[in-house]
Amino acid sequence: MSAEKEGDTLCFFINGKKVTVSHAEPETTLLSFLREELRLTGTKYGCGGGGCGACTVMVSRYQPATKTITHYSANACLLPLCQLHGAAVTTVEGVGSTRTRIHPVQERIAKAHGSQCGFCSPGMVMSIYTLLRNRPQPAMDDITHALQGNLCRCTGYRPIIDGCRTFCQEADCCQANGAGDCCLDGEETLEETQREKPELFDKREFLPLDPTQELIFPPELILWAERAPPQTLTFRGERMMWVSPASLEELVQLKTRNPEAPLVMGNTNIGPDIKFKGVLHPLIISPTRVLDLFEVTQTPHGVWVGAGCSLTEVRSLLEKLLPQFPEEKTEVFRALSQQLGNVGSLQIRNVASLGGNIMSAYPNSDLNPVLAAGNCKVSVISNGGKREVPLNRDFFVSFGKTILKPEEIVVSVFIPFSRKIE
Ligand code: FES
Ligand code: FES
Incomplete structure (x- = not known):
């Protein structure tokens, strides 16, 4: 190097x-x-x-x-x-190959008939593989969350989910048995209930997930x-x-x-x-190696979050903070966390930064309406020094343009605690 x-x-x-x-x-x-x-x-x-x-x-x-x-x-x-x-x-x-050994994620998507033309399948596999590297025993929500950014144009998502849900430990729904039928599909007649249901796959035949075998x-x-x-x-x-x-x-x-x-x-x-x-x-x-842009500092009035933190990191931080404070103090945290779940896909949120999202300057979308309504502000730095700028409607001059000078850099974003309305 x-x-x-x-x-x-x-x-x-x-x-x-x-x-x-x-x-x-x-x-x-x-x-x-x-x-x-x-x-x-x-x-x-x-x-x-x-x-x-x-x-x-x-x-x-x-x-x-x-x-x-x-x-x-x-x-x-x-x-x-x-x-x-x-x-x-x-x-x-x-991850795996038919020439060597396929990975349990590949096997389960294939055996659950989760692949037709196969074009989306490598992406689906990688999304679930990454999830399992971070959480070998995921919940059903984790599976759907991980696949948010993967589109399939021909199979449909049900068989893909059926295969992936076999990694979950929880049995939160009748689908957990892998049979492909769901209690959410509506009421069955007695005759339908009694008819024998063929299963697409037998979970007992699946390769076990063994995290010690990963790269x-x-x-x-x-x-x-x-x-x-x-x-x-x-x-x-x-x-x-x-x-x-x-x-x-x-x-x-x-x-x-x-x-x-x-x-x-x-x-x-x-x-x-x-x-x-x-x-x-x-x-x-590319400021990805500037550590100041990733600092998180809590104050009595809220939290400063480094502008370089990814949207996924910001959401995790807010969710970690939420249970630590009374509800009336965390209205902005909750609104922001909810909005973060709607911005882009997981793959995008894993790389897009908080500062980048603000400086893209879409006043009516992304995080900006919530940040503005929540009285957030940014700390910026340039050769002339540091200053704090409120993230209100004056911040956005037009689409794609803010009041910041071209040489100013957003270092961090302040997300305040909310106050109880008397
Ligand atoms: S090719 Fe579609 S997200 Fe990359
Ligand atoms: S299997 Fe064809 S796009 Fe998903």
Whole structure:
């Protein structure tokens, strides 16, 4: 991972194998790299814009601060290759294969007749695989939540859910028996009840889920994350340059010198513009390694949440805080948590950041109406210093535009406690 004169070498792992790219092109997405460079065509190209989930992969990262490994699902069609430095990616080829051994997720979707044309199946498999890596005994809600961002145009979702629900321990509905009939389908006649129901599969024949058999996170990446000195990373392409600063000071200087350069976290907004509208950004700033953007601080009046936190992280944080305070203090937390469940798919929420969502500046959608109604505010920084700006209707000048100066960076967002209305 040494720096070269003309830029750094990109290094990450795919399915347990190290990949290095000496001239990473900032416009290249993980999906095109997988399919066109590595010929790993199991990850499918559906919509290309984060809408269908056919390209779902699992991204794993080591967090030196907490010494933990996180796994999350993401849309490879939006993931810039440059964003993957130091990450481990698992694609459907790394999960299982008919040539070696299929994975229990693949087996159960197949045996429950959850695949017809099969185009969506690798994405479905990866969404459930990622869920099981984080929660080997999921609840039914976890399954439906994990599949929110995966579209199937031919099978329909019932057989897919039938296969996946066999990983659940709870028997919350008659479908838990895997027979494919549901108490929610309506009342049965006595004759129907007595008729023998053929089962599509026998759960006793399924391969057991054994988390000890999964690919481990590459130890080399752990060592590298622990020891690598924090330094700016630069990836130079033919038309674009990607710079990832290692500190807030560096980020501020970079943005001061290049006020028009976009900050890219999840690439869910800038990515589609580059891909579908041909927008060219000579410089992209990726602040994913600036730790200040991920800090969470609780105060007597509410909580400051780092603008770099993903929407999934923000939701988890709010749900963790909710039971700790009386209901009247957490109205905004609850409204925000509910709205977070409606923004994009899980794959999008896993990568899209809180700050990015605000700065996309859709005043009437995403999180912004709730943030404005909840009297939230942002803390911004530039070369001129720090300031706090209320997230009210004056914040949004028009669609896609806010009152912030181009060189200002949103560092964190304040979500206040609500007060009881007397
Ligand atoms: S191809 Fe549709 S979400 Fe990526
Ligand atoms: S099986 Fe054809 S799209 Fe899902």
